[in-house]
Amino acid sequence: MAHPVDPSGLGRVLADTMSALARHTGTGEDEQATPEGHGAAADGLIRVTAGPPGRVTGLTLDPRLMRMPSETLAQEIGAAVNAALTDLQEQVTAAVSGQVDLGSLGEQLRRIQDDAGRQFTAFTDALVEAQDRLSRQGGR
Template identity: 55%
Template sequence: MASTDPSGIDKALTDTLRSLAAQQSTRENADASPPEGYGEAADGLVRVRTAPPGRMTALEVDPRLLRLDLATLTDHIMVAVNNAMEDLQRATATTAGPVDLGDLGRQLSVIQQDAARQFTTFLNGLADAQDRLSRRGG
């Protein structure tokens, strides 16, 4: 019986999708809890927690800091938030892991070449069929 996928495009797509799904599953299983960022300022008297996609989830300010002027207090809060966001970025990068774009590009190139070959074969088959029909009719 003839193959329904003579160019192998279906197999290439299936293999690529299976590989991507395996990588995603590995990443999800590596750390079930979502990444979190932590930052502090003023010797730990201001503490901040962040979560994707860049939200502050907790802010703790020691009451002793309330004696400071507003500009100084907000500067400490800003430093703690920025530290927490940087920590979150590091945690997110670690969780996501590197993507091998070169390998993905090579796989997509193979798929493109296979699709082009299959399309050419299909068009040649149509042209041959049209020639045979025109010879029969005329």
């Protein structure tokens, strides 16, 4: 005789999966602050802040820059923006590589997969047994 199917077991497997993913993607309760990149140019007279997904979130220009030729000013602003985006990219890369332990995540997902396999096998066995009982009852 097949083991009775615990319908809450499937829900538990899904909950375990979501929990494991939340722990390894930073979407859990202990979510970290949004990374921010900083760049500067023209001896600090231009300051830029950048945030995900690669957008300039702040630009500060010292009034003394207005005496600078426009081509030079444009180049310096471009340099500050690029420095801020590079800083942001480095921070995001460091945060992701520090948060995700792929070996641990893989092991957790294998355990979840094994549990799900057992639950689905039990569910299938119960369906087959029910079908056999219905066939025997119909053949009376």
